[in-house]
Amino acid sequence: MSIAKKQYKRITVKTLVEMKANNEKIAMLTAYDYTMAKIVDHAGIDIILVGDSASNVMAGHETTLPITLDQMIYHAQSVVRAIERCLVVVDLPFGTYQGNSRKALESAIRIMKETGGHAVKLEGGKEISESISRILTAGIPVMGHLGLTPQSIYKFGTYTVRAKEEEEAKKLIADAKLLEKIGCFSIVLEKVPAKLAEKVAKIVSIPIIGIDAGAEVDGQVLVMHDMLGMTYEFNPRFLRRYLNLYDEMTEAFQNYIKDVKNKNFPNDKEQY
Numbered sequence: 001m002s003i004a005k006k007q008y009k010r011i012t013v014k015t016l017v018e019m020k021a022n023n024e025k026i027a028m029l030t031a032y033d034y035t036m037a038k039i040v041d042h043a044g045i046d047i048i049l050v051g052d053s054a055s056n057v058m059a060g061h062e063t064t065l066p067i068t069l070d071q072m073i074y075h076a077q078s079v080v081r082a083i084e085r086c087l088v089v090v091d092l093p094f095g096t097y098q099g100n101s102r103k104a105l106e107s108a109i110r111i112m113k114e115t116g117g118h119a120v121k122l123e124g125g126k127e128i129s130e131s132i133s134r135i136l137t138a139g140i141p142v143m144g145h146l147g148l149t150p151q152s153i154y155k156f157g158t159y160t161v162r163a164k165e166e167e168e169a170k171k172l173i174a175d176a177k178l179l180e181k182i183g184c185f186s187i188v189l190e191k192v193p194a195k196l197a198e199k200v201a202k203i204v205s206i207p208i209i210g211i212d213a214g215a216e217v218d219g220q221v222l223v224m225h226d227m228l229g230m231t232y233e234f235n236p237r238f239l240r241r242y243l244n245l246y247d248e249m250t251e252a253f254q255n256y257i258k259d260v261k262n263k264n265f266p267n268d269k270e271q272y
C-alpha cells in the first residue's frame with residue numbers, strides 16, 4: 001500500500017499539485033482494460049494513463065499513430081469501470097487535436113462524456129497551445145507531454161533521447177513554462193537528459209512525470225506491459241522489469257497444453 005493511499009482517499013488534479021508541494025512522488029502506470037485497471041488501482045497507483053501506447057501493446061501496431069478516438073474511448077470506458085481511487089488520464093490520439101482547436105475540444109468532450117475519465121493528455125508545446133487552451137475553457141483538465149512525443153515519430157526519425165542540444169532544450173523549457181501558464185495540471189516528460197528534466201521540474205510548479213527522464217522529477221510513469229516483462233523485445237536502459245511475465249505465462253500456457261494433450265485436465269475433481 002502506498003503512502004499516498006493512506007493520505008488521499010481519491011486522487012484529483014489538485015491532489016497531484018499538493019503532492020508535488022509536499023515532495024511526495026507520483027506513481028503512474030498505463031492500463032487499457034478492466035481487469036488490469038482494477039489490480040493497479042487496488043495496489044494504490046496515483047494515476048492510470050489510458051495511453052495511446054494501446055496501439056502498440058494491445059493492437060500490435062508499430063507506432064501510436066493508427067489508434068482511433070473510438071478505440072481509445074473503448075479502452076478508457078473499460079478502465080473507468082474498474083477504478084475506485086486513482087485519477088484516470090486519457091490520451092487524445094493522433095489526428096484528433098493537432099491544427100484544429102475546435103476538433104480538439106470535440107475530441108476531449110467525447111472522451112469526458114463517453115468514458116467518465118478525469119483528464120486528457122496531448123503531445124506537444126506551443127504548436128498545440130491553442131487546442132489546449134480551448135479544451136481548458138470547457139473545464140477539462142489537461143496533462144501535457146513534452147520531450148519524445150511518439151505521435152511525431154516520423155518527424156524525429158528515431159526513438160533516441162530528445163533535447164540533448166541547447167536549442168531544443170531551450171524550446172522544451174519554454175514549452176513547459178507555457179503549458180503551466182495556460183493551465184495544464186501536469187506534464188509528462190519523455191526521454192530527455194536527467195539534468196534537463198530536473199531543471200524543468202524545479203522551474204514549474206506543476207508536477208513533472210518522467211519516463212526515461214531520471215529520478216529528479218515529481219513522479220514516474222511506465223507502460224504496464226513493459227514493467228511486467230510481457231514485452232521481451234523492448235529493452236531500453238530505463239526500463240525496470242518488476243516481473244518476467246512473458247516467461248511465466250509461457251510456462252503456464254505450456255503446462256495447460258501438456259495437461260490437455262496428456263488427458264490430465266480436467267481431473268475427477270474438476271468435473272460434475
Ligand code: KIV
Binds near residue numbers: 054
Ligand atoms: O501512451 C503512453 O503510454 C504514454 C506514456 C509513454 C507516457 O504516453
